[in-house]
Amino acid sequence: MALNKDKRMAEEQAEFKQQTKQILKRFGRKRSNLIPILQKVQGKLGYLPREAMLEIAEFLNMPDIDVYSVVTFYNQFRLNPPGKHSIRVCLGTACHMKGGYITLDAWKRRLEIEPSETTPDREFDLDTVACVGCCTMAPVTVVDNKPQGKVEPTKVDGLLLGFELERKKQKPGGQLPTDEA
Amino acid sequence: MKAAELPTIVSTFRDIKDRAESHWRELRDNSKAVIMVGTATCGRAAGAMEVLKALRDEVKKRNLDCPVIEVGCMGHCYSEPNVTITKPGYPPICYAHVNPVIAERLIKEFILGDDPCLEFVLAAAEENDLVPSFSDFPRAQYEKKVVLKNCGQIDPQQIEHYIAHGGYAALSKALQMRPEDIIDEVKRSGLRGRGGAGFPTGQKWETCRYAAGRSKYIICNGDEGDPGAFMDRAIIESDPHSVLEGMIIAGYAVGARYGYIYVRAEYPLAVHRAEIALRQAQKLNLLGKNILGSDFSFDIKTFQGSGAFVCGEETALIESLEGKPGLPYNRPPYPATRGLNGKPTVINNVKTLASICHIIENGAEWFASIGTDGSKGTAVFALAGKVVNTGLAEVPMGTTLRQVIFDVGSGIPNGKRFKAVQIGGPSGGCLPESALDLPIDFDSLTDAGAMMGSGGMIVLDEDDCMVEIARYFLEFTQRESCGKCTFCRLGTKQMLEVLDEITKGKGRIEDIDMLMELAQDIKAGSLCGLGKTAPNPVLTTLRHFRDEYEAHILEGRCPALMCADLITYYIIPEKCERSCDACVGTCTVEAISPNKQRIKVIDQEKCVKCGTCLTACPPQYNAVIKVSPPSEVPAPKKGKTRK
Numbered sequence: 001m002a003l004n005k006d007k008r009m010a011e012e013q014a015e016f017k018q019q020t021k022q023i024l025k026r027f028g029r030k031r032s033n034l035i036p037i038l039q040k041v042q043g044k045l046g047y048l049p050r051e052a053m054l055e056i057a058e059f060l061n062m063p064d065i066d067v068y069s070v071v072t073f074y075n076q077f078r079l080n081p082p083g084k085h086s087i088r089v090c091l092g093t094a095c096h097m098k099g100g101y102i103t104l105d106a107w108k109r110r111l112e113i114e115p116s117e118t119t120p121d122r123e124f125d126l127d128t129v130a131c132v133g134c135c136t137m138a139p140v141t142v143v144d145n146k147p148q149g150k151v152e153p154t155k156v157d158g159l160l161l162g163f164e165l166e167r168k169k170q171k172p173g174g175q176l177p178t179d180e181a
Numbered sequence: 182m183k184a185a186e187l188p189t190i191v192s193t194f195r196d197i198k199d200r201a202e203s204h205w206r207e208l209r210d211n212s213k214a215v216i217m218v219g220t221a222t223c224g225r226a227a228g229a230m231e232v233l234k235a236l237r238d239e240v241k242k243r244n245l246d247c248p249v250i251e252v253g254c255m256g257h258c259y260s261e262p263n264v265t266i267t268k269p270g271y272p273p274i275c276y277a278h279v280n281p282v283i284a285e286r287l288i289k290e291f292i293l294g295d296d297p298c299l300e301f302v303l304a305a306a307e308e309n310d311l312v313p314s315f316s317d318f319p320r321a322q323y324e325k326k327v328v329l330k331n332c333g334q335i336d337p338q339q340i341e342h343y344i345a346h347g348g349y350a351a352l353s354k355a356l357q358m359r360p361e362d363i364i365d366e367v368k369r370s371g372l373r374g375r376g377g378a379g380f381p382t383g384q385k386w387e388t389c390r391y392a393a394g395r396s397k398y399i400i401c402n403g404d405e406g407d408p409g410a411f412m413d414r415a416i417i418e419s420d421p422h423s424v425l426e427g428m429i430i431a432g433y434a435v436g437a438r439y440g441y442i443y444v445r446a447e448y449p450l451a452v453h454r455a456e457i458a459l460r461q462a463q464k465l466n467l468l469g470k471n472i473l474g475s476d477f478s479f480d481i482k483t484f485q486g487s488g489a490f491v492c493g494e495e496t497a498l499i500e501s502l503e504g505k506p507g508l509p510y511n512r513p514p515y516p517a518t519r520g521l522n523g524k525p526t527v528i529n530n531v532k533t534l535a536s537i538c539h540i541i542e543n544g545a546e547w548f549a550s551i552g553t554d555g556s557k558g559t560a561v562f563a564l565a566g567k568v569v570n571t572g573l574a575e576v577p578m579g580t581t582l583r584q585v586i587f588d589v590g591s592g593i594p595n596g597k598r599f600k601a602v603q604i605g606g607p608s609g610g611c612l613p614e615s616a617l618d619l620p621i622d623f624d625s626l627t628d629a630g631a632m633m634g635s636g637g638m639i640v641l642d643e644d645d646c647m648v649e650i651a652r653y654f655l656e657f658t659q660r661e662s663c664g665k666c667t668f669c670r671l672g673t674k675q676m677l678e679v680l681d682e683i684t685k686g687k688g689r690i691e692d693i694d695m696l697m698e699l700a701q702d703i704k705a706g707s708l709c710g711l712g713k714t715a716p717n718p719v720l721t722t723l724r725h726f727r728d729e730y731e732a733h734i735l736e737g738r739c740p741a742l743m744c745a746d747l748i749t750y751y752i753i754p755e756k757c758e759r760s761c762d763a764c765v766g767t768c769t770v771e772a773i774s775p776n777k778q779r780i781k782v783i784d785q786e787k788c789v790k791c792g793t794c795l796t797a798c799p800p801q802y803n804a805v806i807k808v809s810p811p812s813e814v815p816a817p818k819k820g821k822t823r824k
């Protein structure tokens with residue numbers, strides 16, 4: 001069993017390497033390409049695994065630690081895998097004054113995770129965002145890249161219920177359960 | 182410019198313009214109705230894409246010859262999603278809060294029938310006898326649209342629309358001028374940078390033009406990191422070509438070959454629309470080699486900022502463009518002499534660049550005739566918070582805060598009282614009612630302790646706690662501090678801890694002096710604008726709302742009933758209606774239950790203070806209240822059992 005898991009991890013790592021290499025083909029070996037590369041790789045893999053960062057450092061001929069320093073400096077980059085659905089709670093001024101922090105509390109309570117974490121079943125990841133510029137719809141939560149306006153604790157429950165129903169609808173359709181052992 | 186090229190530029194541009202105008206005439210030839218849906222991010226958050234789909238489906242189903250096009254944001258964000266219908270025989274009518282059902286009705290009853298569905302109307306775009314128009318709104322007498330002129334009127338994804346509305350004429354004119362004359366024109370217009378600091382744009386260009394170095398750069402700073410500001414997003418989403426045109430003219434004036442549009446990755450739609458605009462401009466040779474047949478070549482690329490507030494600072498922005506962490510460095514040398522890759526670089530805000538084409542087209546004198554002595558032109562504000570008409574507003578410099586908040590924004594909703602206005606984001610400050618008659622310009626706002634900032638304006642009412650808002654901004658700057666300067670890194674952390682304690686009712690009265698002292702040190706000991714201005718929210722709230730700090734510290738009371746640790750929710754038994762269960766069902770943590778008399782009681786142990794019960798309690802009972810300090814809540818009477 002443990003062997004299986006190791007094998008799967010190795011396969012996954014090889015896959016990350018492969019896909020990073022594919023993306024790197026489109027870029028020149030200039031340091032100024034670092035951020036666009038990281039954005040593209042994260043866009044493809046969902047996050048920046050260690051293997052991808054090492055690959056990028058080698059490609060740009062720069063120390064590994066410098067890639068890591070850029071990745072951790074900017075809020076956009078993440079080091080852990082995302083969930084199936086992304087929840088981004090806006091904490092801009094307007095959202096804050098209209099109760100964005102209460103909305104964040106509600107998400108935390110329901111998903112039982114802290115910001116920048118992913119639920120153990122990898123269904124949801126929770127994060128905050130400084131401002132998405134929809135201040136007139138405050139408080140805003142960006143759910144799967146779609147800004148949702150006026151998200152108060154009751155709407156949090158409503159949105160989660162929507163996902164729940166969707167999952168139930170898909171189940172009888174014969175979708176294989178993911179083995180998250 | 183060589184004399185032989187002038188006729189080429191004129192004739193090339195005339196061809197492009199003719200084609201664009203015929204394209205526009207075809208769309209608006211007055212024989213068919215045209216539907217425009219506002220699909221900027223603010224519209225999308227309100228459901229504009231569903232409305233767009235409903236309209237397109239309906240048009241297709243009924244086989245109508247009625248184009249449905251996407252436009253940007255008109256600035257009336259409070260009434261999103263907006264749909265504007267232009268039907269022959271009617272003025273263009275704008276509808277508010279449209280949903281797919283209303284959309285279907287508009288097609289059935291207005292496009293097919295003759296009922297303009299007046300119940301959904303926001304206003305007409307032109308004066309007429311049928312419906313009130315935007316010019317009848319009180320805000321019309323203060324607004325002056327220059328930069329926002331095209332927003333919401335054209336499809337940002339079709340360059341023809343922009344050209345048909347006079348776009349790129351300024352570029353054609355500029356290419357026939359000498360670069361020195363363009364710089365002179367911009368200098369005479371008195372245009373000051375719209376990113377917040379208000380540096381004269383012409384002067385920056387001149388420095389860059391005469392700086393040594395062959396390759397130079399133009400950067401459009403669209404890293405609008407201020408929480409609560411969305412002007413730049415709206416402009417790039419609604420009228421990207423006006424920004425491109427400004428950049429190309431800037432490039433010609435300073436002798437640059439390349440440009441970058443730096444947009445936050447949090448604005449995916451803005452990035453997308455800027456990229457479409459770039460491709461279209463390249464196709465028409467408005468960008469690229471030998472623009473319009475002249476000997477000037479210029480290329481622009483987009484760059485996505487990765488979500489660091491400090492990157493709005495120009496030197497940090499350059500660092501991040503070079504692929505490094507965005508740490509600001511010391512100036513001088515200013516980027517205008519040594520910037521990106523060590524080359525002279527002009528960095529201008531989105532709104533600055535969007536103003537350029539209007540200055541070139543209408544002349545410096547026209548632009549200088551708007552505004553005040555020290556600040557020329559218009560100011561674009563993003564109005565948000567506790568104000569009725571949230572959205573975008575463009576007013577001449579010198580308009581007072583009162584006019585913007587009460588006339589343009591229609592005041593405070595729900596009959597609440599105005600308390601303060603927060604201007605300039607984390608670098609700005611909170612101004613109280615006594616400052617409302619200040620004219621808005623760069624200098625008067627700085628004198629009042631706030632700053633123009635990039636133009637976010639958050640209105641606060643009596644329910645907003647000033648200590649909490651100061652704490653909020655400090656939390657933001659503390660998190661976003663890049664960590665280079667000690668005072669900014671550690672000082673903001675220290676201030677935040679003090680403020681945290683105060684909002685929890687654990688503050689000491691000496692803390693106020695300590696905050697003042699720390700604020701001065703941080704201002705003096707920081708390199709860039711982030712640190713220099715980070716204490717502003719604390720300083721202005723201390724200056725104008727010291728009593729609130731004292732109430733928190735001395736009485737453990739939050740006067741605005743906002744700080745969670747200092748309030749308790751309480752249901753007044755005399756007011757609670759026995760037959761009503763509204764709060765019980767909505768409580769997100771099941772903390773409310775009826776007692777034996779069916780009067781609802783909150784279990785304070787379970788309560789998370791989310792306020793849902795307060796909203797749920799029907800207005801005829803109004804039994805839920807907030808109490809501060811929590812010790813004021815009457816103890817439950819003996820003999821009452823919960824559950």
